Amino acid sequence: xxxxxxxxxxxxxxxxxxxxxxxxxxxxxxxxxxxxxxxxxxxxxxxxxxxxxxxxxxxxxxxxxxxxxxxxxxxxxxxxxxxxxxxxxxxxxxxxxxxxxxxxxxxxxxxxxxxxxxxxxxxxxxxxxxxxxxxxxxxxxxxxxxxxxxxxxxxxxxxxxxxxxxxxxxxxxxxxxxxxxxxxxxxxxxxxxxxxxxxxxxxxxxxxxxxxxxxxxxx
Numbered sequence: 687x688x689x690x691x692x693x694x695x696x697x698x699x700x701x702x703x704x705x706x707x708x709x710x711x712x713x714x715x716x717x718x719x720x721x722x723x724x725x726x727x728x729x730x731x732x733x734x735x736x737x738x739x740x741x742x743x744x745x746x747x748x749x750x751x752x753x754x755x756x757x758x759x760x761x762x763x764x765x766x767x768x769x770x771x772x773x774x775x776x777x778x779x780x781x782x783x784x785x786x787x788x789x790x791x792x793x794x795x796x797x798x799x800x801x802x803x804x805x806x807x808x809x810x811x812x813x814x815x816x817x818x819x820x821x822x823x824x825x826x827x828x829x830x831x832x833x834x835x836x837x838x839x840x841x842x843x844x845x846x847x848x849x850x851x852x853x854x855x856x857x858x859x860x861x862x863x864x865x866x867x868x869x870x871x872x873x874x875x876x877x878x879x880x881x882x883x884x885x886x887x888x889x890x891x892x893x894x895x896x897x898x899x900x901x902x903x904x905x
Contacts (some may be wrong), residue, residue: 712764718759718761725738752767796808804841805838824843832844
């Protein structure tokens, strides 16, 4: 009996496989976790961590699992597969509206393509005051402050790492080539400029669909 007890204790104390340890961490993180952090926590060389992550991603793809492992925003995180989006949306939303409005999508697109940019510049592009929408995007963590314009003293804004995470992109270089639809910065001075067409596209393709609160308002 003593031998059985000792064996059970050894089994409990044994370190789990590296892949299992990484999976366990991935299941509890609320943002992409980088390879350096994983290497430090698991006391394992970064190269080995990277190889294991790539192996796990390939295993999930080969098995056709309902989730996938992506490298986004400088780290790794588990995501549900795009083909399962409709099912997940029904489960999460349960009929409730939790999406961005058309105004919020257009404003977010302007910030994404012209960052760092001030609220006044964004309003000039869209032809309407965007202060309220900018506050909504900032509150939701999609947009963040990026310093102050040295000439005007206006606060500048940029998209956040959470924005990249939501779109499943590694960097802004992955944005669709839609910059030609936006006026140049030196053309943004007029407060009466009309909104550019198609500005909502990059956000829509990411799942940030129209319908969420982000009501356009002054001030």
